[in-house]
Amino acid sequence: MVRLLSLFNRSSDTVSVKMYDKDMGSAFNNEGLYINKDIDDSGDWKMRVFLTCANYKFKISRLRGVIRLVIADDGITLINDEDEAITLYPKYVHHKFYHTSIKNGKWMIKRSE
Secondary structure, eight states, X not given: OEEEEXXXXXXXXXXXXXXXXXXXXEEOTTEEEEEEEEEOOSOOGGGOEEETTTTEEEEEOSOOEEEEEEXXXXXXXXXXXXXXXXXXXXXXXXXXXEEEEEETTEEEEEEOO
């Protein structure tokens, strides 16, 4: 199980977060949002995480520990509890969702086809 701890918005847009079809709150420019909720890793698409500012969806699963999201105008950075970070640039190329996982001890992001 992975826990989404927080989100910090560095973008010029307001970011709204929905988990399990429940509104988790919004963050304006240079504001943070404390979420502290477990993300279901069963593969059920209904358990997805929506970030409404960027018009894309996250499916976060097969991770362990805690992650934090940093939203910027040119992408999203995911930071885990070991301070490893991966940045996505969905403003340039849009995909339906991004799937995160651990492979051979490395933190991986796979975009949808």
